[in-house]
Amino acid sequence: MVNADIPITVGVLALQGAFSEHLQLLKKASQALPSNITFRFLEIRTKEALSSCDALIVPGGESTTMSLVAERSGLLEPLREFVKVYRKPVWGTCAGMILLAEEANRTKKGGQELIGGLDVRVKRNHFGSQTESFSTPLSLPFLGDPTPFYGYFIRAPIVEHILPPTTPASSLENNTADTVTAPSKKPINDVAASFTSPDEVRILGRLTPSKLTTTEEDAKLGITSPSEGRIVAVEQGNCFGTSFHPELGSDIRIHKWWLEKVVEKVETKRRLEAES
């Protein structure tokens, strides 16, 4: 059990975008967790603030903006260390998932910096511009609850490709000239390394193909059955990513699910560190 005297600090990267919405949902979700666990929720704009966090959410917004501001604020390397060296729990939504991907397509000219952590290739703005944005109920079996989760897909990315975890992204086939990749890093110690497990990417959610959710390209590919639907939620080790925005709306289930995972990982880490 986590010592209630040491709160678990969860940060939300607050460089740009919908960080306030995540903080609001986190606060609500934490009230649905056992009261002996105390949380601290923080807006993160500096590396000093980041270093105090046990877990982090990278929110929705513009991924190019967040990436550039992170770089200019001296946060990009600390973020990569947070995710890949310390292997602390991280969740990215929409733009946040793009930043947590090892590879991204359709980035701006000259590419963009990624944090990495998820061995996936994401495609930005898969559905097109805002006029193609939509919201739809999603079936998310990992929640252990058949009630659909209402997902907002706003100029949303999708996971286009799951990468083999051990293969350097750059050696893969069908890399295009505009594919950008994140640099790789080694975990700091065995405790951190243990959070990489399971090391394969688990697909946690797919978009059911419908008129609204199928692009021309998807139609050409013949994506028609739910089992072939575009991947919109993935987990790998300490990283979790969603194409949609669970921070919009009043459904706290995903925030609660993720906070439970954070508690579990922080407990394990504190126990292992106390033992060593």
Added chain:
Amino acid sequence: MATELPVETHVSLNGANGSTAQDATSFANKDALARMLKGGVIMDVTTEEQARIAEEAGASAVMALERIPADIRIEGGVSRMSDPGMIKRIKAAVTIPVMAKARIGHFVECQILDAIGIDFIDESEVLTPADNVHHVTKHGYKAPFVCGCRNLGEALRRISEGAAMIRTKGEAGTGDVVEAVKHMRTLNSEIKKAQNLSDEELYVMAKEIGAPYDLLKKTAQLGRLPVVNFAAGGVATPADAALMMQLGCDGVFVGSGIFRSGDPAKRAKAIVQAVTHYNNPQILAEVSEGLGEAMVGVSVSSLPESQKLQGRGW
């Protein structure tokens, strides 16, 4: 940002029932994009090159237009929606959202912008109004709308018509922030006043400011506008941007201030950093250093009423 926009308004304002799929015309999906722009800077650009400079600087969106407000002010004449071909070229040059302006009341310009897949429409006083009485009914479009305001009544009328985002009008193309400050201060003080009123008094206030009662009531409960609210009209420096953020704006539009300055790329980056770190004077000092010449600008107090753009809109 003084008062956060509660996530509850996302559901309650727009009547999304959370069970059936909705396309882009749903207000919830429009409000969602507006929220994603928060904490960001939206920059006026007239060419693909400028759009790329804005994207590299970290703009969270660009506003594609043929003439920036400062030039509209100098050159005069009728200002209209930009050439859709030019807007499409800017869309192709960047990956961030692209906005474009339509004339007040010109619903066909809005239909055209919607048809080319624009990410946001600004029904803007910077262009010459096409209708002296009516604004566009903004609900049916796929693209969300942003509209200017000088006070609470104006803001709530626009939201009632379907705007998913509000901005202060300020006085565009001047580089003088005084009017944007005035409009934000006016909003804040009117909202404070509304918070202290009984229901009976709120009905009277709604009548006086020409705002729908329900939206006024919602605003009083929230202590802020129920949609995302940016600053616009006269922001020229990182300090101006941070000033508007500290006054409670959710983000900033910069029009002529960037590409009318000595070093647009550097200034654009500095303003982006200033909006993120608006509460950190140390960082604001660092990014304000050595930016070169700011936009020369024109003092609003020297402008005759007839040359002010903010009076357009009803």
